[in-house]
Amino acid sequence: MQQDGQERTEAELQEGLGTFQGLSPAEAVAVLALLEEHKEPLLSHSVAFTEHLDRELRELEEANLRAILSSEQQLAQLMGTLDEALAEVGRLEETLQVCEELLGAVRQQMDHIHQESSLLQRLASNRSRLMDELLLLTSQLQLSREHCAALSRADLSSPAAIAACTAAAQALSSCMDLPIHPCYRKLQAVAEQLILFETLKQNFESSFISHITNIFELQGNSQAPALDAPIGTVAAPSHRPQHEELLPYTPLMAWLRSTSPALFWDLPKVYSQHLGRLYEREIRALFEQAKISLSGRRKGSLQESREKPAGSRQPRWGLPRSRDGQEDTPARGSMPGVLEQVLSELQPLCTSEQQFLQEFFCLGCGSVELEGSATKAGEPTAAPEDPPRTKSQSQSEEATTQLLSEIFSCLEPELRAFLDVCSKVQPLGCLQVLVTLSDSVLGTWGPCSAPPSSFLHTLLGNVLLLAKSNFNKCIGTLCKEMEEAKPASRTRGGILPCVSRFQELVALSEEMFQTSQRRGELDRAQLRLASSIFSSISSLSSANLKVNVDMVMMENFHHIHTFLCQRNIPCLEGRKGEAKRRCREHMEKYITTCVGQPLERLKHFFEGVKARLAQGVKEEELSFQLAYSKQELRKVIEKYPGKEVKRALESLYRTIHKHLSPEGNLLPVVWQTMEQGFIRQYQEFEELIQRCYAGAGIALDFTMEDLLSYFNSITM
Structure with a gap:
């Protein structure tokens, strides 16, 4: 029984444990608070x-x-x-x-x-x-009777009739452009009306194209002005009347372009064919006037001058002393003035024609494309990534350029031929051509300059490249002639012809570039000329000279230095310093050579003395050598008494004076340097006598005071 009671107790305990439910966080907090409230030991008072x-x-x-x-x-x-x-x-x-x-x-x-x-x-x-x-x-969809009558008559003989035809054509386009449903076109009345519109359109287009083509033909067949203008007058006829005659038809041209583009784009070709012949006659007449102005002769005499042999032309080195020397006849014009006048006449001629083409043929709006048009070599094309507006503008410029190239097809050849004539009219004419073209292209003429975006500006840019090439060739030829130039047979010194020519070339080029803003080509040319003239002077030899080579080089380098100092040309500053240095070097060589001439035997004697001393001979033993004994020295000194020395110095002065040119004013400098060198030589002789012949009682026949008096008397 006791065992059964224990088992029941364990069973109840297990059941109680099985039904046990844990406390929630809130309940646990409440229990803790309750326990905290009763702080007495709970185990000892649990019952209470x-x-x-x-x-x-x-x-x-x-x-x-x-x-x-x-x-x-x-x-x-x-x-x-x-x-x-x-x-x-x-x-x-x-x-x-x-x-x-x-x-x-x-x-x-x-x-x-x-x-x-x-x-x-x-x-x-x-x-x-x-x-x-x-x-x-x-x-x-109904066209008024007035518009139908105007289109049927196609009367374009007066401004009022042109305005009526323009209004009728625009009304016809409005009717034909109506958005009609395709089903309506099957209606007989609508079909008849559309056929009437198409008939009126085709008949009027044919009449208008025939009329405008006749105007093109009449304008192209008009006569260019005869060459009976006064000599010196260069003028191109204005095309303002022709443009004013055609401009009233501009709205009809725009209408034709929108309605029949194929027919429209044939008209620019017809215009360029007919007007190109007129411009060809006028441009040739313009250049004939310019050539007559340059030569001062009429066409017949101008042709004769062309047929003259090359030997009758002015030699290359025949440079004028002034600008006035260019005018060999009273009626002959100045080449720069004539060239500027020609360019100033071409500028409004080409610019007005370009503006007319853009306005009359509507080349400044929308996309334009001439049949057979192709981008010319060297002309920029629009890149694929260009915006549409840029592409349209580029196409418009290409179309305008193509038309102008066809109309003025003879302009570039005639201009090139005229520039060749200008280059031969005066020395360095190619330089004047380069200056004038550069000023025109760079826009330094103000309103008379060609606009940067014009056809003439592009053409002048191409011709300017040719002018640069011709100028470089001319400078190359001049440099070669300078380098290969030889002095005349047995030249007696003075300024060499090539030096004078170099100065004239530089002076003339500086005069031409007075008003120009661009000196790059001139600076390079002057540097090439300076290098050639320096090379030519340095290559002189005594074969063709009757005087000392160093004297000629000294004088010519001094002349160049003086000239460059007067001109003050920035690009030749380096050459100016080099000319001064070379002049000083050759002057020292010349003085060294000439100083010993009055006392030549004394010079040779003491040179031998210095050579023996250099070989190690003692000064006190030198007088015991037979060739340099005291007796030999006295013989040499006896040959140079004071009067003979003075006479020799006077002869040397006359020789230097004779060979030096008066332009350089170099005689005082050379003679003063000569005096200093002679004094140094005299002092050297006296020193050697004192060192090697001491106590022998030997002395020169003249003293330092005598020598100074000789030079003073000669200078006076």
Whole structure:
């Protein structure tokens, strides 16, 4: 029995453990708070603590029961209120059901009304559209009798008639461009009307093209002015009357371009063919006038001058001393002035024609494409990534350039030929041509310059490249002639001809470039000329000279240095310093050579003395050598008395004066340097006598005071 009791106790314990439920966090906090409130040891007072808890539990249950008994009346009131609310809800449901039945009938009536309204709106819309289509066919597809008559007559003889035809053509285009449904074209009336429009359009196009082509032909066959203008006058006729005659047709040209592009793009070709002949005659006449102005002769004499042999032309080195020397006849014009006048006449001629083409043929709007057009070599094309506006503008410029190239096909060859004539009119004419073209291309003439985007500007740019090439060839030829130039047989010194020519070339080129803003080509040319003249002077030999080579080089380098100092040319500053240095070097060599001439035997004697001393002979033993004994020295000194020395110095002065040119004013400098060198030589002789022949009583026949008096008397 005891064992059974233990088993039951364990079973109840296991059951109690199985039903155990853990405390929640809130309950655990409450238990901890309760334990904290009763801090006495719970194990020793557990019975009292249990009784305390039971007592509190009973108090709580009593409080709960009293609360429940006190709230029973409130619950009864709440239940009554809920019953009343449920009854009210029942009544509302009944009312809503009645309203829904009524609204169902109204909804049916409104749906019926909406259907009838939609039908009425569709009927009104169909009537409106039908009325619009009828108006389109009856009024907008109708061309007035006045317009039909104007297109049928195609009278383009007066401004008023042209305006009437323009208005009629635009009205016809408006009728033909109406958006007509393809089904309407099957209607007989509509088809007849469209056939009438097409007939009027084709007949008017044919009449207009024939009329405008006749105008092109008449303008192209007009005569160029005769060459009876006064010599010195270079003028190109204005095409303003021709342009004013054609400009009223510009709206009709725009109409033709929009309606029949194939017919339209034939007209620029016809225009370029006919007007090209007129421009060819006028341009040739213009250049003939310019050539006559350059030569001062009429056409016959000009032809004779062309047929003269090359030997009769002015030699290359015949450079003028001034600009006035260029005018060999009273009627002959200045080449720069004539060239500038020609370019100033070409500028309005080409610019006005370019503006007219862009306006008359509508080449400045929309995409343009001439048949057979191709990009010329060297002209930039629009890149694929360019925006549409840039591409359109580039196509317009290409089309305009192509037309101008056809119209002015003879301009570039005639201009090149005229520039060749200008290059031969005066020395360095190719330089003047280069200056004038550069000023024109760079826009330094102001309004007379060609606009950067013009056809003439591009043409002048191409010709400018040729002018640069010709100028470089000319400078190359001049440099070669300078380098290969040889002085005349047995030249007696002075300024060499090639030096004078170099100075004249530089002076002339500087005069030509006074007003130019671009000196790059000139600076390179002057450097090449300077290098050639320096090379030519340095290559001189004594074969063709009757005087000392160093003297000639000294004088010519001094002349170049003086000239460059006067001119103050920045690009030749280096050459100026080199000329000064070379002049000083050759002057020292010349002085060294000439100083010993008055005392030549003394010079040779003491040179031998210095050579022996250099070989190691002692100064006190030198006088015992036979060739340099005291007796030999006295013999040499006896040959140079004071009078002979003075006479020799006077002869040397006359020789230097004779060979030096007066332009360089170099005689005082050379003679002063000569005096200093002679004094140094005299002092050297005296020193050697004192060192090697001391106590022998040997001395030169003249003293330092005598020598200074000789030079003073010669200078005076």
